[in-house]
Amino acid sequence: MDIKSDEEKLKExxxxxxxxxxxxxxxxxxxxxxxxxxxxxxxxxxxVSFVLFISNDFILxxxxxxEEDNLRTLFDIAMPNAYIGSIQIDDxxxxxxxxxxxxxxxxxKPITDGNYKEGYTYMPLINGAYGxxxxxxFNRHGKSSRDLNEALNYNKAGKKVMKFYHPSIKYExxxxxxxxxxxxxxxxxxxxxxxxxxxxxxxxxxxxxxxDITLNWxxxxxxxxxxxxxxxxxxxxxxxxxxxKALDNQGDSIDNPEENFIDAIxxxxxxxxxxxxxxxxxxxxxxxxxxxxxDLKIIGVVISGDSKSLKALKDKTYIKAATLxxxxxxx
Numbered sequence: 001m002d003i004k005s006d007e008e009k010l011k012e013x014x015x016x017x018x019x020x021x022x023x024x025x026x027x028x029x030x031x032x033x034x035x036x037x038x039x040x041x042x043x044x045x046x047x048v049s050f051v052l053f054i055s056n057d058f059i060l061x062x063x064x065x066x067e068e069d070n071l072r073t074l075f076d077i078a079m080p081n082a083y084i085g086s087i088q089i090d091d092x093x094x095x096x097x098x099x100x101x102x103x104x105x106x107x108x109k110p111i112t113d114g115n116y117k118e119g120y121t122y123m124p125l126i127n128g129a130y131g132x133x134x135x136x137x138f139n140r141h142g143k144s145s146r147d148l149n150e151a152l153n154y155n156k157a158g159k160k161v162m163k164f165y166h167p168s169i170k171y172e173x174x175x176x177x178x179x180x181x182x183x184x185x186x187x188x189x190x191x192x193x194x195x196x197x198x199x200x201x202x203x204x205x206x207x208x209x210x211x212d213i214t215l216n217w218x219x220x221x222x223x224x225x226x227x228x229x230x231x232x233x234x235x236x237x238x239x240x241x242x243x244x245k246a247l248d249n250q251g252d253s254i255d256n257p258e259e260n261f262i263d264a265i266x267x268x269x270x271x272x273x274x275x276x277x278x279x280x281x282x283x284x285x286x287x288x289x290x291x292x293x294x295d296l297k298i299i300g301v302v303i304s305g306d307s308k309s310l311k312a313l314k315d316k317t318y319i320k321a322a323t324l325x326x327x328x329x330x331x
Contacts, residue, residue, distance in 0.1 A: 060091040063120045067098055071118060076245065076264035077280070080162065080238045080302045081105060081191055081216040081325070082113055083249045095121040104326060106189035106304045107214045108251045111328045114156035135239050136161070149235050162193035164219060164236040164300050165321040171233060177324040178314045184307045184327065191216065191304040191325040193238070197318050199297030202244075202258060208318060209301065212309045218244040219300035220261070222280050238325075242280060244296070262291045306330060 068087065075084055085101035097120070102113040116135075137154040150173065153161040165171055177192060184190060199221050200208070209215050220243045223229060229236065244261040248254055265284070268277030284291045302325070303310070313319060 056093060057091065059122050060096045060120075063122065064089050064091065064096050064098060067118055067120045071098065071100075073264050073268050076260050077242050077268070077277075078239075080193065080219070080241065080243065081245075081247075081304070082238075085112075094123045095119065104191065105214070105216060105247055105251045106191055106326060106328055107306075109189060109328065109330075110251060111326060112157060113159060113326070116156070145232075153237065159326045160324055162191070162238045162302065162325040163321070163323040164193055164238070164241050165195035166221075166223065166229065166236065167196055167198050167299050167320065168225075169230060169233050171235065174321040175323050176319075176321055178310065178319070178322040181307050181310050181314065186307055187330050188327055189304060189306055189330050190310070190327040191302055192310065193219075193300060193302050193321075193323050193325060194313070194319050195219075195300040195321040196298070197320050199299050200318075202293065202296065202298060205298045205301060208316070209303060210309065210312050213303050213305045213312070215246045215301060216304055217246055217302040218257070218296075218298045219302075220244060220284075221297040221299045222283055224283055241300075243298075243300075258293050258296055261296075262293075265291065 072084060075082065081104045083103050083105075085103045088099045090097045090099060098118045100116055100118075102116055103110045104113050105111075135155055137156055137158060140148055140151045140153060155161055163175060165174060174195075202218065205218065206215070219241055222242045228234075244257045246254060246257050254260065265277055265280050268274060269281045281291065284295050286295060288295075303313075313322075
């Protein structure tokens with residue numbers, strides 16, 4: 001029989017009573033540590049998320065302002081008779097989008113020209129994954145590049161895309177929709193692109209267009225003889241020509257429209273929007289370091305009116321080609 005001493009009995013008594021208390025203390029410490037770590041992690045997550053959210057919003061706001069400026073600058077030198085209407089900004093995580101309505105003028109009547117989008121992002125890996133899907137309603141198919149070049153295209157609103165013929169290129173075929181202008185009802189308004197036989201000054205063009213016809217846009221000769229359009233004898237459409245808007249975004253005539261055109265090229269060149277602006281500046285300035293009004297040779301226009309007024313241009317020898325664009329009800 002094992003007889004324990006009083007000291008051993010006392011030790012066992014204290015071990016039995018102390019052990020559970022110690023385990024409880026350890027468990028409480030672990031739980032407190034987990035709770036504290038969770039709270040700290042949650043607070044850090046909230047702080048970091050807030051900082052990232054504010055940074056994302058700030059960066060995209062700067063980018064959408066720049067993208068809108070770029071877009072408006074582009075419309076000052078290109079996009080014949082087309083204007084930026086209402087704009088909606090949609091900024092998300094790392095990407096954003098400008099959704100805008102485009103419109104044009106038939107005389108002083110504005111008509112919608114479709115909805116268009118421009119995307120932007122500060123993450124190069126997803127650049128181009130969010131934004132516009134192109135200018136055309138659908139892509140044309142043809143047996144040859146010449147067939148594609150001469151084919152009639154439509155934009156997203158179903159409007160005919162106008163064509164332009166450079167006077168220095170001798171084309172096998174020219175479109176002249178003025179010949180069939182009588183087939184369009186007198187209750188319609190329309191836009192037509194006119195391609196001239198040579199370059200004219202702004203003042204000369206103003207006298208060439210009758211006063212009852214609205215002059216919407218001037219096509220400026222911005223090309224050089226080395227441009228591939230010349231070697232391929234390509235027809236231009238309204239998305240690859242540059243020129244001067246004769247009307248402001250309210251449909252009112254601009255007194256000195258060439259100034260907006262020249263300023264837009266200088267702004268684009270100085271802000272590095274695109275190498276295209278530098279190319280336009282170099283082609284038009286002729287090495288002088290600046291673009292003057294006299295450097296602008298007008299080789300075509302976009303005009304608008306009804307069939308009655310436009311018939312006055314049918315037999316003008318300075319018109320090499322005329323292509324119909326938008327058509328809408330007069331009233």
